[in-house]
Amino acid sequence: MGTAVLRKLQLVLLLGAWKALGDAARCRVTLVLSPQMATSAVCRSSEASQDSELATLRMRLGRHEELLRALQRRAAEGGALAGEVRALREHSLTLNTRLGQLRAQLQQEAGAEPDLGAEPAAALGLLAERALGAEAEARRTTARLQQLEEQLREHAQLMSQHSSLLGRLQRACASPERGQQQVLPLPLVPLVPLSLVGSASNTSRRLDQIPEHQREQSLRQQGPPSSPLPTGHVAVPTRPVGPWRDCAEAQGAGHWQSGVYELRLGRRVVPVWCEQQQEGGGWTVIQRRQDGSVNFFTNWQHYKVGFGRPDGEYWLGLEPVHQVTSRGDHELLILLEDWGGRGARAHYDSFSLEPESDHYRLRLGQYHGDAGDSLSWHSDKPFSTVDRDRDSYSGNCALYHRGGWWYHACAHSNLNGVWYHGGHYRSRYQDGVYWAEFRGGAYSLKKAAMLTRLVRL
Numbered sequence: 001m002g003t004a005v006l007r008k009l010q011l012v013l014l015l016g017a018w019k020a021l022g023d024a025a026r027c028r029v030t031l032v033l034s035p036q037m038a039t040s041a042v043c044r045s046s047e048a049s050q051d052s053e054l055a056t057l058r059m060r061l062g063r064h065e066e067l068l069r070a071l072q073r074r075a076a077e078g079g080a081l082a083g084e085v086r087a088l089r090e091h092s093l094t095l096n097t098r099l100g101q102l103r104a105q106l107q108q109e110a111g112a113e114p115d116l117g118a119e120p121a122a123a124l125g126l127l128a129e130r131a132l133g134a135e136a137e138a139r140r141t142t143a144r145l146q147q148l149e150e151q152l153r154e155h156a157q158l159m160s161q162h163s164s165l166l167g168r169l170q171r172a173c174a175s176p177e178r179g180q181q182q183v184l185p186l187p188l189v190p191l192v193p194l195s196l197v198g199s200a201s202n203t204s205r206r207l208d209q210i211p212e213h214q215r216e217q218s219l220r221q222q223g224p225p226s227s228p229l230p231t232g233h234v235a236v237p238t239r240p241v242g243p244w245r246d247c248a249e250a251q252g253a254g255h256w257q258s259g260v261y262e263l264r265l266g267r268r269v270v271p272v273w274c275e276q277q278q279e280g281g282g283w284t285v286i287q288r289r290q291d292g293s294v295n296f297f298t299n300w301q302h303y304k305v306g307f308g309r310p311d312g313e314y315w316l317g318l319e320p321v322h323q324v325t326s327r328g329d330h331e332l333l334i335l336l337e338d339w340g341g342r343g344a345r346a347h348y349d350s351f352s353l354e355p356e357s358d359h360y361r362l363r364l365g366q367y368h369g370d371a372g373d374s375l376s377w378h379s380d381k382p383f384s385t386v387d388r389d390r391d392s393y394s395g396n397c398a399l400y401h402r403g404g405w406w407y408h409a410c411a412h413s414n415l416n417g418v419w420y421h422g423g424h425y426r427s428r429y430q431d432g433v434y435w436a437e438f439r440g441g442a443y444s445l446k447k448a449a450m451l452t453r454l455v456r457l
Contacts, residue, residue: 102127246324247274248282248453256281260310265323272320273310275451279333283451284324286316289433290447292419297402300388304356315416318353318360318383321452325352329455332364334415336371336438337447339423344371344438351452359383359390362406372437374413378406402431412436420444 106126243262244250250261251274261274263284275283289296294313306317324330332351336344350365359382367373382390384397385404391397397410403417413435418425420432425444432444439445 243269245327246282246454247272247276247284250274251276251282263320263324265320268320270306270316270320271310272316273314278335279451280456282453282456283333284316284453285310285449285451286321286324287415287450288313288448289415289419289445292421296404296416297386297418298404300385300404303383303385303404304360319356322353322355322360324452327454330452331455333451333453334369334371334375334435335447335449335451336435336445338439338443339446344435345369346371346373346375346435348375349455353383359388371435374436374438377412378408381406381408400429400431402429415445415448415450418444 103122242250243264244253246263247261255261255274256276258274258276258281260271262269263272264270273285273288275281275285288308290313292313294308294315296315298307303315304318306315306320308314310316330351332348334346336346346367346369348364348367350363352363354361354363361382362379364376364379367376381392383404384391384407386396386398389396389398391407391409393407393409397407398404401407401411401414401417403414405411405414405416411430414430415433415435417431417433418427420427421444423439423443423446425432425442430441432442433448434441434443434445435448
Protein backbone atom coordinates (compact mmCIF):
# COMPACT_ATOMS: atom_id res chain seq x y z
CA MET A 1 0.00 0.00 0.00
CA GLY A 2 2.77 2.46 0.84
CA THR A 3 4.51 1.83 -2.50
CA ALA A 4 1.34 2.62 -4.55
CA VAL A 5 0.83 5.96 -2.78
CA LEU A 6 4.41 6.97 -3.47
CA ARG A 7 4.05 6.18 -7.18
CA LYS A 8 0.85 8.29 -7.49
CA LEU A 9 2.51 11.21 -5.75
CA GLN A 10 5.47 10.98 -8.14
CA LEU A 11 3.17 11.04 -11.20
CA VAL A 12 1.31 14.13 -9.93
CA LEU A 13 4.54 15.99 -9.41
CA LEU A 14 5.78 15.11 -12.90
CA LEU A 15 2.51 16.28 -14.56
CA GLY A 16 2.61 19.57 -12.71
CA ALA A 17 6.15 20.21 -13.82
CA TRP A 18 5.37 19.42 -17.47
CA LYS A 19 2.39 21.81 -17.48
CA ALA A 20 4.43 24.61 -16.05
CA LEU A 21 7.08 24.17 -18.71
CA GLY A 22 4.40 24.30 -21.49
CA ASP A 23 2.98 27.56 -20.18
CA ALA A 24 6.40 29.15 -20.07
CA ALA A 25 7.10 28.37 -23.69
CA ARG A 26 4.18 30.41 -25.00
CA CYS A 27 4.80 33.89 -26.58
CA ARG A 28 2.88 36.59 -24.98
CA VAL A 29 2.06 39.68 -27.32
CA THR A 30 1.32 43.05 -25.91
CA LEU A 31 -0.05 45.93 -28.06
CA VAL A 32 1.26 49.31 -27.11
CA LEU A 33 -0.31 52.35 -28.68
CA SER A 34 1.44 55.62 -28.44
CA PRO A 35 0.43 58.94 -29.76
CA GLN A 36 3.26 58.93 -32.20
CA MET A 37 2.81 55.37 -33.37
CA ALA A 38 -0.80 54.56 -32.78
CA THR A 39 -1.14 52.56 -35.89
CA SER A 40 1.91 50.08 -35.29
CA ALA A 41 1.95 46.78 -33.30
CA VAL A 42 4.96 45.51 -31.22
CA CYS A 43 5.43 41.81 -30.06
CA ARG A 44 7.81 41.51 -27.05
CA SER A 45 8.97 38.18 -25.54
CA SER A 46 9.65 38.44 -21.82
CA GLU A 47 12.69 36.08 -21.60
CA ALA A 48 13.81 37.31 -18.17
CA SER A 49 10.44 36.43 -16.67
CA GLN A 50 10.66 32.93 -18.14
CA ASP A 51 14.08 32.28 -16.63
CA SER A 52 12.88 33.32 -13.20
CA GLU A 53 9.90 30.98 -13.37
CA LEU A 54 12.09 28.06 -14.50
CA ALA A 55 14.43 28.54 -11.55
CA THR A 56 11.48 28.60 -9.17
CA LEU A 57 10.09 25.37 -10.67
CA ARG A 58 13.46 23.65 -10.43
CA MET A 59 13.70 24.56 -6.75
CA ARG A 60 10.22 23.22 -6.12
CA LEU A 61 11.13 20.02 -8.01
CA GLY A 62 14.27 19.59 -5.94
CA ARG A 63 12.33 19.97 -2.70
CA HIS A 64 9.80 17.38 -3.87
CA GLU A 65 12.61 14.95 -4.76
CA GLU A 66 14.18 15.41 -1.29
CA LEU A 67 10.79 14.79 0.28
CA LEU A 68 10.42 11.65 -1.82
CA ARG A 69 13.82 10.35 -0.74
CA ALA A 70 12.96 11.07 2.91
CA LEU A 71 9.71 9.14 2.52
CA GLN A 72 11.61 6.23 0.98
CA ARG A 73 14.07 6.19 3.87
CA ARG A 74 11.24 6.24 6.38
CA ALA A 75 9.56 3.39 4.57
CA ALA A 76 12.78 1.35 4.72
CA GLU A 77 13.17 2.10 8.42
CA GLY A 78 9.57 1.12 9.01
CA GLY A 79 10.20 -2.22 7.33
CA ALA A 80 13.28 -2.82 9.55
CA LEU A 81 11.30 -1.91 12.66
CA ALA A 82 8.58 -4.32 11.62
CA GLY A 83 11.20 -7.08 11.31
CA GLU A 84 12.58 -6.30 14.74
CA VAL A 85 9.10 -6.36 16.23
CA ARG A 86 8.48 -9.77 14.67
CA ALA A 87 11.81 -11.05 16.06
CA LEU A 88 10.96 -9.71 19.51
CA ARG A 89 7.59 -11.42 19.40
CA GLU A 90 9.20 -14.71 18.45
CA HIS A 91 11.78 -14.35 21.25
CA SER A 92 9.01 -13.56 23.71
CA LEU A 93 7.17 -16.69 22.69
CA THR A 94 10.37 -18.71 23.14
CA LEU A 95 10.91 -17.27 26.62
CA ASN A 96 7.33 -18.01 27.59
CA THR A 97 7.76 -21.58 26.41
CA ARG A 98 10.99 -21.96 28.37
CA LEU A 99 9.40 -20.52 31.50
CA GLY A 100 6.55 -22.98 31.15
CA GLN A 101 9.02 -25.84 30.92
CA LEU A 102 10.90 -24.64 33.97
CA ARG A 103 7.67 -24.25 35.92
CA ALA A 104 6.58 -27.76 35.00
CA GLN A 105 10.02 -29.14 35.96
CA LEU A 106 9.95 -27.42 39.34
CA GLN A 107 6.45 -28.66 40.05
CA GLN A 108 7.42 -32.16 39.00
CA GLU A 109 10.45 -32.11 41.33
CA ALA A 110 8.25 -30.85 44.17
CA GLY A 111 5.96 -33.85 43.63
CA ALA A 112 2.94 -31.73 42.63
CA GLU A 113 0.83 -31.71 39.48
CA PRO A 114 1.67 -28.94 37.00
CA ASP A 115 -0.33 -25.82 37.68
CA LEU A 116 -0.97 -24.18 34.33
CA GLY A 117 -2.23 -21.04 36.01
CA ALA A 118 0.92 -20.42 38.07
CA GLU A 119 2.85 -17.32 37.22
CA PRO A 120 6.46 -17.43 35.90
CA ALA A 121 7.41 -15.28 38.89
CA ALA A 122 6.76 -18.25 41.21
CA ALA A 123 9.21 -20.39 39.25
CA LEU A 124 11.74 -17.61 39.31
CA GLY A 125 11.25 -17.28 43.08
CA LEU A 126 11.97 -20.97 43.59
CA LEU A 127 15.03 -20.70 41.42
CA ALA A 128 16.20 -17.68 43.41
CA GLU A 129 15.76 -19.56 46.69
CA ARG A 130 17.73 -22.49 45.37
CA ALA A 131 20.46 -20.17 44.14
CA LEU A 132 20.69 -18.50 47.56
CA GLY A 133 20.91 -21.87 49.28
CA ALA A 134 23.63 -23.04 46.89
CA GLU A 135 25.54 -19.80 47.46
CA ALA A 136 25.37 -20.19 51.24
CA GLU A 137 26.57 -23.79 50.99
CA ALA A 138 29.42 -22.67 48.74
CA ARG A 139 30.43 -20.05 51.30
CA ARG A 140 30.45 -22.66 54.07
CA THR A 141 32.49 -25.04 51.93
CA THR A 142 34.95 -22.26 51.10
CA ALA A 143 35.37 -21.40 54.78
CA ARG A 144 35.98 -25.09 55.61
CA LEU A 145 38.53 -25.37 52.80
CA GLN A 146 40.31 -22.29 54.11
CA GLN A 147 40.51 -23.86 57.58
CA LEU A 148 41.87 -27.10 56.12
CA GLU A 149 44.41 -25.18 54.05
CA GLU A 150 45.54 -23.31 57.16
CA GLN A 151 45.94 -26.57 59.06
CA LEU A 152 47.80 -28.06 56.11
CA ARG A 153 50.17 -25.08 56.06
CA GLU A 154 50.79 -25.47 59.80
CA HIS A 155 51.52 -29.20 59.40
CA ALA A 156 53.77 -28.51 56.43
CA GLN A 157 55.66 -25.89 58.45
CA LEU A 158 56.06 -28.31 61.35
CA MET A 159 57.27 -31.07 59.02
CA SER A 160 59.70 -28.62 57.43
CA GLN A 161 61.10 -27.70 60.83
CA HIS A 162 61.49 -31.38 61.79
CA SER A 163 63.08 -32.18 58.44
CA SER A 164 65.46 -29.26 58.81
CA LEU A 165 66.44 -30.37 62.31
CA LEU A 166 66.96 -33.95 61.20
CA GLY A 167 68.99 -32.78 58.21
CA ARG A 168 71.25 -30.68 60.41
CA LEU A 169 71.75 -33.58 62.80
CA GLN A 170 72.53 -35.97 59.97
CA ARG A 171 74.97 -33.52 58.41
CA ALA A 172 76.59 -32.98 61.78
CA CYS A 173 77.08 -36.72 62.16
CA ALA A 174 78.09 -37.46 58.57
CA SER A 175 80.27 -34.44 57.85
CA PRO A 176 83.95 -34.64 58.93
CA GLU A 177 83.76 -31.02 60.06
CA ARG A 178 81.10 -28.87 61.63
CA GLY A 179 82.25 -25.30 61.91
CA GLN A 180 85.64 -25.50 63.61
CA GLN A 181 84.78 -28.69 65.53
CA GLN A 182 85.85 -32.02 64.11
CA VAL A 183 83.41 -34.91 64.48
CA LEU A 184 85.37 -37.98 65.49
CA PRO A 185 84.42 -41.49 64.35
CA LEU A 186 81.69 -43.05 66.47
CA PRO A 187 83.26 -45.02 69.34
CA LEU A 188 82.01 -48.60 69.33
CA VAL A 189 82.00 -51.11 72.17
CA PRO A 190 83.30 -54.65 71.62
CA LEU A 191 81.03 -56.85 69.57
CA VAL A 192 81.60 -59.69 72.05
CA PRO A 193 81.90 -59.09 75.82
CA LEU A 194 85.13 -59.78 77.59
CA SER A 195 83.48 -62.52 79.64
CA LEU A 196 80.36 -64.54 79.04
CA VAL A 197 77.70 -64.65 81.73
CA GLY A 198 77.19 -67.95 83.56
CA SER A 199 80.59 -69.43 82.57
CA ALA A 200 83.72 -69.87 84.60
CA SER A 201 86.76 -67.81 83.69
CA ASN A 202 88.44 -70.67 81.86
CA THR A 203 85.22 -71.39 79.97
CA SER A 204 85.00 -67.73 78.96
CA ARG A 205 88.54 -67.73 77.63
CA ARG A 206 87.86 -70.93 75.73
CA LEU A 207 84.63 -69.57 74.20
CA ASP A 208 86.32 -66.31 73.22
CA GLN A 209 88.64 -68.27 70.98
CA ILE A 210 85.91 -69.94 68.91
CA PRO A 211 83.54 -68.44 66.28
CA GLU A 212 80.36 -66.65 67.34
CA HIS A 213 77.91 -69.22 65.96
CA GLN A 214 79.68 -71.99 67.95
CA ARG A 215 79.47 -69.85 71.10
CA GLU A 216 75.72 -69.53 70.49
CA GLN A 217 75.39 -73.29 70.27
CA SER A 218 77.47 -73.77 73.43
CA LEU A 219 75.31 -71.32 75.35
CA ARG A 220 72.14 -73.08 74.28
CA GLN A 221 73.55 -76.44 75.38
CA GLN A 222 74.02 -75.04 78.87
CA GLY A 223 70.25 -74.60 79.11
CA PRO A 224 68.29 -71.41 79.68
CA PRO A 225 67.69 -70.67 83.35
CA SER A 226 64.43 -69.19 84.51
CA SER A 227 64.13 -65.55 83.57
CA PRO A 228 64.33 -63.06 86.46
CA LEU A 229 62.49 -60.40 84.44
CA PRO A 230 59.07 -59.10 85.37
CA THR A 231 57.08 -59.64 82.19
CA GLY A 232 54.35 -57.16 82.98
CA HIS A 233 51.73 -59.91 82.80
CA VAL A 234 52.42 -61.87 86.00
CA ALA A 235 49.13 -60.75 87.49
CA VAL A 236 46.15 -58.77 86.34
CA PRO A 237 46.62 -55.13 87.42
CA THR A 238 44.18 -54.50 90.21
CA ARG A 239 45.30 -50.98 91.28
CA PRO A 240 45.15 -51.63 95.05
CA VAL A 241 43.98 -48.83 97.29
CA GLY A 242 46.43 -45.96 97.24
CA PRO A 243 48.11 -43.88 96.14
CA TRP A 244 51.30 -45.07 97.79
CA ARG A 245 54.61 -43.40 98.52
CA ASP A 246 56.43 -46.20 96.68
CA CYS A 247 56.09 -49.89 95.96
CA ALA A 248 57.88 -50.85 99.18
CA GLU A 249 55.19 -49.06 101.18
CA ALA A 250 52.48 -50.96 99.27
CA GLN A 251 54.30 -54.21 100.00
CA GLY A 252 54.55 -53.30 103.68
CA ALA A 253 50.77 -52.82 103.67
CA GLY A 254 50.34 -56.44 102.63
CA HIS A 255 50.18 -56.13 98.84
CA TRP A 256 52.51 -58.89 97.65
CA GLN A 257 51.07 -59.22 94.20
CA SER A 258 52.97 -57.68 91.29
CA GLY A 259 50.92 -55.31 89.19
CA VAL A 260 50.02 -51.72 88.50
CA TYR A 261 49.96 -49.47 91.56
CA GLU A 262 49.42 -45.75 91.89
CA LEU A 263 52.21 -43.68 93.48
CA ARG A 264 51.96 -40.08 94.58
CA LEU A 265 54.98 -38.25 93.14
CA GLY A 266 54.89 -34.59 94.03
CA ARG A 267 51.52 -33.24 92.92
CA ARG A 268 50.92 -36.08 90.48
CA VAL A 269 49.52 -39.57 90.90
CA VAL A 270 51.43 -41.87 88.55
CA PRO A 271 50.61 -45.50 87.66
CA VAL A 272 53.69 -47.75 87.88
CA TRP A 273 54.45 -51.45 87.81
CA CYS A 274 55.43 -52.73 91.25
CA GLU A 275 57.49 -55.90 91.20
CA GLN A 276 56.67 -57.59 94.52
CA GLN A 277 58.14 -61.07 93.90
CA GLN A 278 61.57 -60.74 92.31
CA GLU A 279 64.61 -60.05 94.51
CA GLY A 280 62.52 -59.58 97.66
CA GLY A 281 59.89 -57.31 96.10
CA GLY A 282 59.20 -53.64 96.74
CA TRP A 283 60.73 -52.64 93.39
CA THR A 284 59.41 -49.79 91.25
CA VAL A 285 59.94 -50.65 87.58
CA ILE A 286 61.20 -47.52 85.82
CA GLN A 287 61.92 -49.09 82.41
CA ARG A 288 60.95 -52.25 80.54
CA ARG A 289 61.71 -53.65 77.07
CA GLN A 290 60.17 -56.94 76.00
CA ASP A 291 58.51 -56.89 72.55
CA GLY A 292 59.38 -53.71 70.63
CA SER A 293 55.82 -52.39 70.84
CA VAL A 294 56.92 -48.89 71.95
CA ASN A 295 59.20 -46.52 70.05
CA PHE A 296 61.95 -45.27 72.38
CA PHE A 297 63.54 -42.98 69.79
CA THR A 298 61.74 -39.85 70.90
CA ASN A 299 62.36 -36.35 72.22
CA TRP A 300 63.29 -34.80 75.57
CA GLN A 301 59.74 -33.96 76.64
CA HIS A 302 58.57 -37.56 76.25
CA TYR A 303 61.54 -38.89 78.22
CA LYS A 304 60.87 -36.29 80.90
CA VAL A 305 57.21 -37.19 81.58
CA GLY A 306 57.30 -40.83 80.48
CA PHE A 307 55.58 -42.92 77.81
CA GLY A 308 54.24 -46.41 77.17
CA ARG A 309 52.08 -48.58 79.49
CA PRO A 310 53.22 -49.78 82.93
CA ASP A 311 51.89 -53.29 82.19
CA GLY A 312 53.96 -53.48 78.99
CA GLU A 313 56.90 -51.65 77.49
CA TYR A 314 57.31 -48.26 79.09
CA TRP A 315 59.55 -45.55 80.46
CA LEU A 316 58.40 -44.12 83.78
CA GLY A 317 59.89 -40.69 83.09
CA LEU A 318 62.94 -38.75 84.23
CA GLU A 319 60.96 -36.42 86.48
CA PRO A 320 59.03 -39.23 88.26
CA VAL A 321 62.29 -41.18 88.77
CA HIS A 322 63.90 -38.04 90.21
CA GLN A 323 60.93 -37.66 92.56
CA VAL A 324 61.22 -41.31 93.67
CA THR A 325 64.99 -41.32 94.24
CA SER A 326 64.97 -37.98 96.06
CA ARG A 327 63.00 -39.50 98.99
CA GLY A 328 65.91 -41.46 100.38
CA ASP A 329 68.80 -43.74 99.47
CA HIS A 330 67.79 -45.96 96.58
CA GLU A 331 69.39 -48.90 94.82
CA LEU A 332 69.15 -49.91 91.16
CA LEU A 333 68.60 -53.39 89.74
CA ILE A 334 68.93 -54.14 86.02
CA LEU A 335 67.62 -57.46 84.70
CA LEU A 336 68.61 -58.69 81.24
CA GLU A 337 67.64 -61.67 79.07
CA ASP A 338 68.97 -62.78 75.69
CA TRP A 339 67.11 -64.62 72.93
CA GLY A 340 68.28 -67.97 74.27
CA GLY A 341 66.51 -67.38 77.58
CA ARG A 342 69.70 -66.68 79.55
CA GLY A 343 69.30 -64.04 82.20
CA ALA A 344 71.74 -61.70 83.92
CA ARG A 345 71.60 -59.00 86.56
CA ALA A 346 73.48 -55.83 87.40
CA HIS A 347 73.01 -54.27 90.85
CA TYR A 348 74.15 -50.81 92.01
CA ASP A 349 73.97 -50.11 95.73
CA SER A 350 73.03 -46.45 95.23
CA PHE A 351 71.08 -44.72 92.50
CA SER A 352 69.55 -41.27 91.98
CA LEU A 353 68.85 -38.65 89.33
CA GLU A 354 69.60 -34.96 89.73
CA PRO A 355 66.79 -32.45 88.96
CA GLU A 356 66.05 -31.16 85.49
CA SER A 357 68.20 -28.08 86.09
CA ASP A 358 71.16 -30.50 86.02
CA HIS A 359 69.67 -32.47 83.10
CA TYR A 360 68.78 -35.48 85.28
CA ARG A 361 72.42 -36.39 85.76
CA LEU A 362 72.98 -40.04 86.72
CA ARG A 363 74.47 -40.93 90.12
CA LEU A 364 75.52 -44.55 90.68
CA GLY A 365 77.14 -46.53 93.48
CA GLN A 366 79.10 -49.76 93.58
CA TYR A 367 78.35 -52.48 91.03
CA HIS A 368 77.53 -56.10 91.89
CA GLY A 369 76.16 -58.87 89.67
CA ASP A 370 76.88 -61.25 86.81
CA ALA A 371 75.95 -59.13 83.77
CA GLY A 372 79.14 -57.10 83.79
CA ASP A 373 79.34 -53.40 84.58
CA SER A 374 78.22 -51.46 81.49
CA LEU A 375 76.63 -48.50 83.28
CA SER A 376 79.28 -47.07 85.61
CA TRP A 377 80.97 -45.52 82.57
CA HIS A 378 77.81 -43.40 82.21
CA SER A 379 77.71 -42.28 85.85
CA ASP A 380 77.82 -38.51 86.47
CA LYS A 381 76.67 -37.90 82.88
CA PRO A 382 73.55 -35.86 81.94
CA PHE A 383 70.68 -37.43 80.04
CA SER A 384 70.69 -36.81 76.26
CA THR A 385 68.05 -37.11 73.56
CA VAL A 386 68.04 -36.37 69.86
CA ASP A 387 66.88 -32.80 70.54
CA ARG A 388 68.96 -32.25 73.73
CA ASP A 389 72.54 -33.23 72.91
CA ARG A 390 74.60 -33.12 76.13
CA ASP A 391 76.97 -36.04 75.64
CA SER A 392 80.77 -35.87 75.61
CA TYR A 393 81.00 -36.77 71.92
CA SER A 394 81.46 -34.15 69.21
CA GLY A 395 78.47 -35.61 67.34
CA ASN A 396 75.02 -36.59 68.59
CA CYS A 397 75.09 -39.96 70.33
CA ALA A 398 71.30 -40.08 70.68
CA LEU A 399 70.96 -39.81 66.91
CA TYR A 400 73.51 -42.58 66.30
CA HIS A 401 72.11 -44.93 68.93
CA ARG A 402 68.46 -43.97 68.25
CA GLY A 403 67.40 -43.58 71.84
CA GLY A 404 67.73 -41.55 75.02
CA TRP A 405 70.41 -42.35 77.61
CA TRP A 406 73.12 -40.95 79.84
CA TYR A 407 75.46 -40.99 76.85
CA HIS A 408 79.16 -40.39 77.34
CA ALA A 409 81.16 -40.81 74.14
CA CYS A 410 79.05 -42.71 73.31
CA ALA A 411 77.62 -45.82 75.06
CA HIS A 412 78.64 -49.04 76.81
CA SER A 413 74.94 -49.73 77.31
CA ASN A 414 71.89 -48.66 75.32
CA LEU A 415 68.78 -50.16 76.89
CA ASN A 416 66.55 -47.53 75.23
CA GLY A 417 67.76 -48.31 71.70
CA VAL A 418 66.03 -50.12 68.84
CA TRP A 419 64.48 -53.48 69.77
CA TYR A 420 65.75 -55.87 67.09
CA HIS A 421 64.25 -59.33 66.79
CA GLY A 422 66.55 -62.32 67.02
CA GLY A 423 69.61 -60.97 68.81
CA HIS A 424 72.34 -60.22 66.31
CA TYR A 425 71.47 -57.31 64.04
CA ARG A 426 73.03 -55.39 61.20
CA SER A 427 73.07 -51.63 61.41
CA ARG A 428 75.41 -48.84 60.41
CA TYR A 429 75.68 -47.91 64.08
CA GLN A 430 75.27 -49.77 67.36
CA ASP A 431 71.67 -48.78 67.96
CA GLY A 432 70.19 -51.99 69.41
CA VAL A 433 69.13 -52.76 72.98
CA TYR A 434 72.55 -53.87 74.22
CA TRP A 435 74.67 -54.24 77.34
CA ALA A 436 78.27 -54.38 76.20
CA GLU A 437 79.44 -56.75 78.95
CA PHE A 438 76.56 -59.12 78.24
CA ARG A 439 76.49 -60.41 74.64
CA GLY A 440 78.33 -57.38 73.18
CA GLY A 441 77.30 -54.26 71.30
CA ALA A 442 76.01 -56.02 68.16
CA TYR A 443 73.49 -58.15 70.06
CA SER A 444 70.04 -56.73 70.77
CA LEU A 445 68.61 -58.24 73.94
CA LYS A 446 65.16 -59.72 74.08
CA LYS A 447 64.24 -58.30 77.50
CA ALA A 448 65.56 -55.60 79.78
CA ALA A 449 64.18 -53.93 82.89
CA MET A 450 65.36 -51.27 85.33
CA LEU A 451 64.01 -51.34 88.90
CA THR A 452 64.65 -49.20 91.97
CA ARG A 453 63.68 -49.24 95.66
CA LEU A 454 64.76 -47.82 98.99
CA VAL A 455 67.95 -49.38 100.33
CA ARG A 456 67.13 -52.01 102.94
CA LEU A 457 69.40 -52.11 105.95
